[in-house]
Amino acid sequence: MTIKDIARLAGVSVSTVSRALNNHPDVSEAAKEKVLEVVEKYNYIPNTSARELGKSSSDNIGVVVRGMSNPFYTDIIAAIGSRIEKAGYTMVMQQIGASDDEILTAARMERDKRLQGLIFLGGKLDYTKEQLTSINVPYVCCTFSNKYGTLDKSEYSSVCIDDNQAAYDAVQQLYSRGHRRIAVLLSGSKDGSVSQVRFAGYERALKDFGIALDEQLIIEINSYNIADAYKGMQYWLKKEIEFTALFAISDNMAMGAMKALKEAKKKVPGDVAVIAIDGIEASEYINPVLSTLCQPMEKMGSEAVKLLVDIISKKKSNRHVTLSTTLRAGETLE
Amino acid sequence: MTIKDIARLAGVSVSTVSRALNNHPDVSEAAKEKVLEVVEKYNYIPNTSARELGKSSSDNIGVVVRGMSNPFYTDIIAAIGSRIEKAGYTMVMQQIGASDDEILTAARMERDKRLQGLIFLGGKLDYTKEQLTSINVPYVCCTFSNKYGTLDKSEYSSVCIDDNQAAYDAVQQLYSRGHRRIAVLLSGSKDGSVSQVRFAGYERALKDFGIALDEQLIIEINSYNIADAYKGMQYWLKKEIEFTALFAISDNMAMGAMKALKEAKKKVPGDVAVIAIDGIEASEYINPVLSTLCQPMEKMGSEAVKLLVDIISKKKSNRHVTLSTTLRAGETLE
DNA sequence: CTGAAAGCGCTAACAA
DNA sequence: TTGTTAGCGCTTTCAG
Numbered sequence: 119m120t121i122k123d124i125a126r127l128a129g130v131s132v133s134t135v136s137r138a139l140n141n142h143p144d145v146s147e148a149a150k151e152k153v154l155e156v157v158e159k160y161n162y163i164p165n166t167s168a169r170e171l172g173k174s175s176s177d178n179i180g181v182v183v184r185g186m187s188n189p190f191y192t193d194i195i196a197a198i199g200s201r202i203e204k205a206g207y208t209m210v211m212q213q214i215g216a217s218d219d220e221i222l223t224a225a226r227m228e229r230d231k232r233l234q235g236l237i238f239l240g241g242k243l244d245y246t247k248e249q250l251t252s253i254n255v256p257y258v259c260c261t262f263s264n265k266y267g268t269l270d271k272s273e274y275s276s277v278c279i280d281d282n283q284a285a286y287d288a289v290q291q292l293y294s295r296g297h298r299r300i301a302v303l304l305s306g307s308k309d310g311s312v313s314q315v316r317f318a319g320y321e322r323a324l325k326d327f328g329i330a331l332d333e334q335l336i337i338e339i340n341s342y343n344i345a346d347a348y349k350g351m352q353y354w355l356k357k358e359i360e361f362t363a364l365f366a367i368s369d370n371m372a373m374g375a376m377k378a379l380k381e382a383k384k385k386v387p388g389d390v391a392v393i394a395i396d397g398i399e400a401s402e403y404i405n406p407v408l409s410t411l412c413q414p415m416e417k418m419g420s421e422a423v424k425l426l427v428d429i430i431s432k433k434k435s436n437r438h439v440t441l442s443t444t445l446r447a448g449e450t451l452e
Numbered sequence: 453m454t455i456k457d458i459a460r461l462a463g464v465s466v467s468t469v470s471r472a473l474n475n476h477p478d479v480s481e482a483a484k485e486k487v488l489e490v491v492e493k494y495n496y497i498p499n500t501s502a503r504e505l506g507k508s509s510s511d512n513i514g515v516v517v518r519g520m521s522n523p524f525y526t527d528i529i530a531a532i533g534s535r536i537e538k539a540g541y542t543m544v545m546q547q548i549g550a551s552d553d554e555i556l557t558a559a560r561m562e563r564d565k566r567l568q569g570l571i572f573l574g575g576k577l578d579y580t581k582e583q584l585t586s587i588n589v590p591y592v593c594c595t596f597s598n599k600y601g602t603l604d605k606s607e608y609s610s611v612c613i614d615d616n617q618a619a620y621d622a623v624q625q626l627y628s629r630g631h632r633r634i635a636v637l638l639s640g641s642k643d644g645s646v647s648q649v650r651f652a653g654y655e656r657a658l659k660d661f662g663i664a665l666d667e668q669l670i671i672e673i674n675s676y677n678i679a680d681a682y683k684g685m686q687y688w689l690k691k692e693i694e695f696t697a698l699f700a701i702s703d704n705m706a707m708g709a710m711k712a713l714k715e716a717k718k719k720v721p722g723d724v725a726v727i728a729i730d731g732i733e734a735s736e737y738i739n740p741v742l743s744t745l746c747q748p749m750e751k752m753g754s755e756a757v758k759l760l761v762d763i764i765s766k767k768k769s770n771r772h773v774t775l776s777t778t779l780r781a782g783e784t785l786e
Numbered sequence: 787c788t789g790a791a792a793g794c795g796c797t798a799a800c801a802a
Numbered sequence: 803t804t805g806t807t808a809g810c811g812c813t814t815t816c817a818g
Contacts, residue, residue, distance in 0.1 A: 120794090120795055120796085121795060121796060121797095122795080122796095130804080130805085131804065131805045131806075132795090132796080132797095132805085132806095133797080133798080133804075133805065133806080133807095134803090134804065134805075136796070136797060136798085137797095137803095137804090140797085144803055144804085145803075145804085146803060146804085149803080149804080161559075161585055161586045163556075163559050163560055163563055163586065164795080164796070165505070165563050165564055165794085165795050165796070166501075166560060166563075166564040167500075167501040167502070167504040167505045167564050167794085167795080167796090168501070168505050168794070168795035168796040168797090168810090169795080169796055169797075170501040170796090170810090171499070171501045171502050171505055171794090171795080171796070171797085171809095171810045171811065171812090172795075172796040172797035172798080172809080172810055173796080173797060173798090173810080174797075174798075174810080186521075186526055186529070187520075187521035187522065187523060187525070187526050188521065189521060189523070191521070192520055192521050195520070211547075213545075213547065222497075225495075225497050226497055226500060229497055229499050229500075229811095230499055230500040230501050251495055252495045252497065344733065344734075344737060345733070348737070373734075373737045374737060376737075376739070377736075377737050377739070380739055399678065399679070400678075400707075400734055402711075403678060403682070403707045403708060403710075403711050403738065404737065404738045404739060405710070405711070405714055405738060405739040405740075406739075454810090454811055454812085455811060455812060455813095456811080456812095464788080464789085465788065465789045465790075466789085466790095466811090466812080466813095467788070467789060467790080467791095467813080467814080468787085468788060468789075469812095470812065470813060470814085471787095471788090471813095474813085478787055478788085479787070479788085480787060480788085483787080483788080498811080498812070499810085499811050499812070500812095501810085501811080501812090502794090502810070502811035502812040502813090503811080503812055503813075504794090504812090505793095505794045505795065505796085505810090505811080505812070505813085506793080506794055506811075506812040506813035506814075507794080507812080507813060507814090508794080508813075508814075563795095787818105788817100788818085789816105789817090789818085790815105790816090790817085790818100791814100791815090791816090791817105792813105792814085792815080792816100793812105793813090793814085793815095794811105794812085794813085794814105795810105796809105796810085797808105797809090797810085798807100798808090798809090798810105799806105799807090799808085799809100800805105800806085800807085800808095801804100801805085801806080801807100802803105802804080802805080802806090
């Protein structure tokens with residue numbers, strides 16, 4: 119069943135069918151009605167590929183999300199979606215696995231869907247200009263910036279928190295409560311990911327507070343996984359290194375760590391205070407409730423769209439906005 | 453940059469480029485090399501729409517997943533993905549929102565991607581034959597079956613647990629530990645969703661065990677949301693209805709409920725025993741660890757693909773497999 | 787092994 | 803308002 123069949127069945131030409139289906143103004147009510155009736159009757163569904171191909175332009179904005187079903191992104195995506203809609207564009211989202219190439223995915227989408235712009239959710243921090251030659255539309259990095267790349271600031275937009283500062287603030291929360299032996303749970307300290315940035319904030323805070331960096335307090339797990347955080351913490355606890363507080367670079371990792379702490383009979387808080395960064399919903403439902411610095415998810419999403427739309431419509435050029443976190447007191451701080 | 457440009461630049465015809473790009477056997481090494489060189493140099497990316505359109509068939513299997521980023525699905529999806537790959541097919545996944553129409557999505561995919569088959573993850577339980585006329589390839593329902601629909605068993609395949617029995621088993625766990633005042637936390641008791649099926653299992657168990665159904669013990673929240681479960685439970689607890697155990701129809705809902713119980717100073721376990729169904733990772737990281745009946749996620753995913761591939765290759769016809777759950781003891785049972 | 791040319795199903799000028 | 807027709811970018815016969 120193609121548009122031709124419908125045309126024949128409705129006794130009109132294909133263009134009339136196309137017009138009727140796309141709500142073009144220049145179709146008579148009679149023709150439109152007839153067409154829709156046939157479409158309904160035969161359960162006709164237009165082929166998207168053909169449609170996309172035939173079209174010369176579109177109002178599509180692409181969103182490529184790294185990490186399947188990362189709870190941290192759901193709220194942001196919702197915000198992005200509604201904002202895009204409101205701006206009169208159409209959202210085309212694509213999720214990719216942790217090891218997939220977002221640039222390639224984006225480049226494909228750009229051509230396939232004739233995108234006007236792109237939003238990257240949770241990408242890498244080290245793009246080079248070279249790698250991005252295949253992207254020819256404006257794009258904004260959401261939740262991250264090009265910290266370690268060689269991209270010129272004027273070539274892209276971004277909206278994120280100041281990860282270094284957030285980590286600094288987290289450590290300060292612990293420090294101000296008297297903690298000096300502050301362990302840090304991270305993915306990697308020089309993996310070029312957000313983990314590295316947050317670790318740098320941790321280091322900076324210690325330095326500022328006059329605490330010497332103790333290698334023994336660094337728990338590196340090479341993953342953002344909750345189960346890995348649990349196992350990593352479990353393993354580290356066996357070393358029986360003295361500490362009174364833990365700064366986890368993400369809520370998820372903090373949750374894994376807390377299970378290990380509980381099993382090791384370390385009271386949280388009491389024996390150990392815990393703080394993290396992110397503010398996902400799940401960490402609000404654990405016991406004790408995790409104390410964490412929340413990222414303004416909704417704001418991030420809507421801001422990202424705003425930046426992009428402004429660029430697409432030539433109103434403004436590339437910009438970089440930094441949003442601030444808010445502390446969720448929780449119950450793990452003391 | 454289109455295939456034509458590449459052809460010109462490489463000094464060959466478009467068909468040769470197409471062959472080189474698609475690993476066809478009948479291309480000389482020299483031509484292939486030349487083409488790939490140009491492709492590389494100009495960063496050429498073929499247009500998927502055009503590709504899909506031009507192709508007469510495909511080895512695509514579509515997967516439509518209901519519910520964005522539902523943690524329950526991630527493991528299943530991973531299993532489905534690797535199984536599809538292994539079987540020599542290509543997975544094309546599409547996530548849809550809770551209120552979107554999966555049949556329409558599937559019908560579109562079927563045409564756009566020239567699917568050989570479909571897998572539905574977390575769909576509705578009440579399809580009618582009429583609604584499915586737009587689907588013309590074999591499909592299997594994963595994690596659910598067509599409990600309330602009028603579909604003939606021979607028209608589709610399914611792989612899921614026996615939800616009614618799982619609920620029955622959950623209640624039995626509580627009953628055997630002496631509980632008689634067993635509250636149930638559900639989405640709806642007649643919403644035609646899995647909630648209804650599990651509630652029926654709860655009812656059946658009570659009947660079997662000689663316990664009268666007490667309307668006061670039914671907590672209906674019209675949602676599967678963790679926050680709603682929390683609020684719903686909070687509200688219900690204010691009524692101060694006497695109970696010693698809670699059966700939540702999903703892990704997620706149990707987590708919300710447990711936060712409410714904790715805030716109401718009800719000890720879990722001790723004052724209240726809790727059991728649920730699903731076995732998601734998160735519920736393993738809360739305190740106390742949730743006792744629950746785990747669905748065999750991996751098995752479900754791989755089994756779904758197996759059924760589908762067998763049908764596509766005409767080896768077998770539609771089948772329905774029921775997998776059993778396993779109890780995760782946890783710490784909320786007593 | 788290679789190229790020319792006919793589609794794939796739709797959109798969008800251009801005429802009528 | 804309508805229909806005709808030329809693409810969109812690729813795959814795939816069919817000749818050569």
